[in-house]
Amino acid sequence: MSARIIDGKAVAAELRARVAARVATLPFAPGLRVVRVGDDPASGVYVRNKDRAAQGAGLNSATMQMPADTSEAALLATVARLNADPEVDGILVQLPLPPQIDALKVLAAIDPAKDVDGFHAMNAGLLATGQRGLVPCTPKGVMHLLAAAGAALPGARAVVVGRSNIVGKPMAALLLAADATVTVVHSRTRDLAAECRRAEILVAAVGRAGMVRGDWVAEGATVIDVGINRLPDGRLAGDVDFAAVRQHAGAITPVPGGVGPMTIACLLENTVEAAIARRG
Ligand SMILES: NC(=O)C1=CN([C@@H]2O[C@H](COP(=O)(O)OP(=O)(O)OC[C@H]3O[C@@H](n4cnc5c(N)ncnc54)[C@H](OP(=O)(O)O)[C@@H]3O)[C@@H](O)[C@H]2O)C=CC1
Ligand SMILES: Nc1nc(=O)c2c([nH]1)NC[C@@H]1CN(c3ccc(C(=O)N[C@@H](CCC(=O)O)C(=O)O)cc3)C=[N+]21
Numbered sequence: 001m002s003a004r005i006i007d008g009k010a011v012a013a014e015l016r017a018r019v020a021a022r023v024a025t026l027p028f029a030p031g032l033r034v035v036r037v038g039d040d041p042a043s044g045v046y047v048r049n050k051d052r053a054a055q056g057a058g059l060n061s062a063t064m065q066m067p068a069d070t071s072e073a074a075l076l077a078t079v080a081r082l083n084a085d086p087e088v089d090g091i092l093v094q095l096p097l098p099p100q101i102d103a104l105k106v107l108a109a110i111d112p113a114k115d116v117d118g119f120h121a122m123n124a125g126l127l128a129t130g131q132r133g134l135v136p137c138t139p140k141g142v143m144h145l146l147a148a149a150g151a152a153l154p155g156a157r158a159v160v161v162g163r164s165n166i167v168g169k170p171m172a173a174l175l176l177a178a179d180a181t182v183t184v185v186h187s188r189t190r191d192l193a194a195e196c197r198r199a200e201i202l203v204a205a206v207g208r209a210g211m212v213r214g215d216w217v218a219e220g221a222t223v224i225d226v227g228i229n230r231l232p233d234g235r236l237a238g239d240v241d242f243a244a245v246r247q248h249a250g251a252i253t254p255v256p257g258g259v260g261p262m263t264i265a266c267l268l269e270n271t272v273e274a275a276i277a278r279r280g
Pocket of ligand 2: 042093094255259261
């Protein structure tokens with residue numbers, strides 16, 4: 001069997017169009033500010049794509065570039081300024097941050113109502129307790145892709161590989177909220193392959209190119225590859241060995257063109273949600 005490809009580019013384009021249509025009905029342009037400290041190359045791709053998408057959807061969007069040696073105090077002052085700016089509905093501080101800056105401290109300083117990344121402990125807590133808040137873009141995008149693929153979640157065995165605060169944990173919370181039976185596996189898991197083989201829904205968010213092998217995947221499983229890894233030759237690769245896994249899965253996302261474009265579309269969606277919630 002050769003799995004159906006879940007076209008993240010197409011699903012993201014539809015979502016961006018829905019967001020743009022909603023923005024067009026508003027009497028103001030929702031404001032988004034992305035703060036980038038230094039020039040981490042992985043963030044570069046994201047910031048470029050995001051700028052284009054945000055302008056296309058009619059948002060008032062700008063990227064603020066700060067030097068790599070920016071102090072924590074200076075970044076906190078920038079966040080405070082954006083918190084106080086009534087034109088700004090969404091604030092995203094690009095991760096990773098340079099070593100002199102405590103990322104958790106910066107995330108905690110963002111007004112939770114403007115936290116379009118959904119990384120503030122307030123929003124993480126709302127998600128964990130089944131309440132409405134701003135949901136992290138990447139796992140939110142994965143849920144859109146699962147819906148587009150027609151995946152049946154209630155009662156399904158879902159396995160999430162990775163337990164980061166930005167992908168793995170919120171992914172598990174969203175799948176649980178959708179009534180899946182969720183297992184989270186990580187670097188201390190005894191038998192990764194065996195856990196993955198039990199999955200009807202498998203989400204890989206590890207950061208290791210091609211780690212999920214063909215024989216880790218059950219026949220017909222839906223496989224979502226969150227990984228964005230830069231290979232030595234410059235190409236992007238996911239966390240899933242795409243060619244091998246494709247022979248077993250029922251549906252699979254490619255990299256690029258899978259989860260990445262959804263992350264950006266969900267950032268726009270979150271910005272509009274935050275704007276409407278805040279401005280009434
Ligand atoms: N498509 C998109 O929009 C986005 C893609 N990404 C990509 O997703 C991937 C994951 O990102 P992120 O969650 O931030 O990464 P982190 O490095 O924060 O977390 C990686 C997770 O994978 C686990 N892990 C690492 N090595 C292994 C291993 N050998 N076996 C099992 N588990 C392992 C770690 O386990 P432990 O906790 O035990 O250390 C950790 O929980 C990256 O490729 C990143 O680039 C990230 C954000 C957005
Ligand atoms: N505060 C914060 N929030 C984030 O959400 C965040 C972050 N920091 N830091 C970096 C990671 C990474 N990330 C990506 C999102 C989209 C693509 C993306 O658009 N990928 C496309 C194109 C890739 C290409 O063509 O090079 C694709 O996969 O098809 C990539 C990477 C968000 N992140």
